Amino acid sequence: MAGTFNRRCIVTGGAGFIGSALVRHLVRDTEATVLVIDKLTYAGNMDSLEEVSGSPRYSFLQADICDQVAMDRAFADFKPQTIFHLAAETHVDRSIDRPGEFIRANVVGTATLLHSALAYWRALPGNAPQPPAADHQPPATRFNFRFQHISTDEVYGSLGEDGFFTEKTPYAPHSPYSASKAAADHLVRAWHYTYGLPILVTNSSNNYGPYQFPEKLIPLAILNALDGKELPVYGTGMNVRDWLHVDDHVEALRLVNEKGVPGETYNIGGRNERTNLEVVQTIYRILDKLRPRPDGTSYASLITFVSDRPGHDMRYAVDPSKLTGELGWKPKHSFEAGIRATVQWYLDNAWRWRSGLPR
Ligand SMILES: NC(=O)c1ccc[n+]([C@@H]2O[C@H](COP(=O)([O-])OP(=O)(O)OC[C@H]3O[C@@H](n4cnc5c(N)ncnc54)[C@H](O)[C@@H]3O)[C@@H](O)[C@H]2O)c1
Numbered sequence: 266m267a268g269t270f271n272r273r274c275i276v277t278g279g280a281g282f283i284g285s286a287l288v289r290h291l292v293r294d295t296e297a298t299v300l301v302i303d304k305l306t307y308a309g310n311m312d313s314l315e316e317v318s319g320s321p322r323y324s325f326l327q328a329d330i331c332d333q334v335a336m337d338r339a340f341a342d343f344k345p346q347t348i349f350h351l352a353a354e355t356h357v358d359r360s361i362d363r364p365g366e367f368i369r370a371n372v373v374g375t376a377t378l379l380h381s382a383l384a385y386w387r388a389l390p391g392n393a394p395q396p397p398a399a400d401h402q403p404p405a406t407r408f409n410f411r412f413q414h415i416s417t418d419e420v421y422g423s424l425g426e427d428g429f430f431t432e433k434t435p436y437a438p439h440s441p442y443s444a445s446k447a448a449a450d451h452l453v454r455a456w457h458y459t460y461g462l463p464i465l466v467t468n469s470s471n472n473y474g475p476y477q478f479p480e481k482l483i484p485l486a487i488l489n490a491l492d493g494k495e496l497p498v499y500g501t502g503m504n505v506r507d508w509l510h511v512d513d514h515v516e517a518l519r520l521v522n523e524k525g526v527p528g529e530t531y532n533i534g535g536r537n538e539r540t541n542l543e544v545v546q547t548i549y550r551i552l553d554k555l556r557p558r559p560d561g562t563s564y565a566s567l568i569t570f571v572s573d574r575p576g577h578d579m580r581y582a583v584d585p586s587k588l589t590g591e592l593g594w595k596p597k598h599s600f601e602a603g604i605r606a607t608v609q610w611y612l613d614n615a616w617r618w619r620s621g622l623p624r
Pocket residue numbers: 277278279280281282283284302303304305306307308309310328329330331350351352353354355356370374415416417418446468469470471472473477478
């Protein structure tokens with residue numbers, strides 16, 4: 266089924282954790298042609314794109330999404346049918362220290378892309394589907410173009426012990442990161458309501474998997490353990506997140522792009538709620554088996570509780586039933602199998618992968 270996906274796709278942030286997983290999926294499992302646009306900030310990593318680098322259906326443009334001239338030119342030259350917009354500053358802790366960078370990349374960057382996309386879309390041929398071109402890729406039309414914005418469940422704020430975020434949950438972002446993502450979501454929807462741009466918005470829960478920058482909890486827990494370093498855990502470790510394997514997320518993104526209704530929002534979640542403490546304890550149980558410490562003690566002794574992050578949301582949990590019911594998405598990874606495979610991936614690749622990262 267995925268093989269029939271043959272659109273010309275721009276992927277912004279395609280050298281990041283989720284963007285690169287999406288690019289690997291599109292090039293490996295579908296017939297899509299992909300242009301990655303990425304500024305290569307500290308979070309971008311070209312190693313994550315090595316697998317696809319030899320493909321004639323893959324190309325890369327190093328550029329800032331805030332650069333209007335570069336974005337206009339990328340649209341004009343590549344002629345996409347789809348843009349998957351993932352480029353963003355993404356780490357909540359950094360957003361507390363340097364909110365301006367988040368407003369620039371996430372809000373101004375999204376507005377810049379929308380501006381380029383709208384001008385490009387308005388100049389496309391009419392609204393009827395066009396016959397496929399010689400390379401079997403349907404040319405972009407005003408009818409088949411999609412601007413897909415990739416966002417987070419953090420825009421909905423924090424839950425108590427019960428309930429789930431649905432697409433109708435009012436926005437209540439608490440951190441500069443989530444507020445900047447919420448602003449971008451609103452801009453994308455405004456471009457649909459005001460100008461008719463065919464947009465899609467997806468709000469996903471926390472992702473895990475290979476190539477995640479080790480400032481985020483799961484790779485940080487694994488790599489600190491391998492270095493024998495303490496793992497700081499905020500507060501009492503009782504904050505709950507809903508974990509989703511990155512490969513399940515990117516399949517959902519492709520499916521929404523193929524079958525989603527323009528103007529609609531789809532929540533993506535793994536139905537895998539875990540406290541932060543449970544997550545790191547699980548990782549350390551796996552590591553104790555896969556790579557026992559020479560002195561026989563558990564890696565769990567590295568867990569160190571530190572003062573809580575300001576404004577730390579207590580619980581996120583996503584109801585993905587619109588996506589599962591209307592579009593037929595089903596995640597393939599259980600948390601137990603997915604986290605084990607992820608720990609194994611970092612064990613196998615940490616030495617090579619880390620050499621390219623800023624310390
Ligand atoms: N990681 C998660 O759990 C999660 C969950 C839900 C939604 N999201 C969203 O998914 C998207 C991708 O997240 P991620 O975890 O892969 O992020 P990441 O930090 O790993 O990667 C972000 C990428 O964007 C690029 N980038 C940043 N600013 C840019 C700019 N101004 N111009 C061009 N490129 C720029 C970086 O170089 C990097 O390659 C983000 O929009 C994020 O908000 C992430």
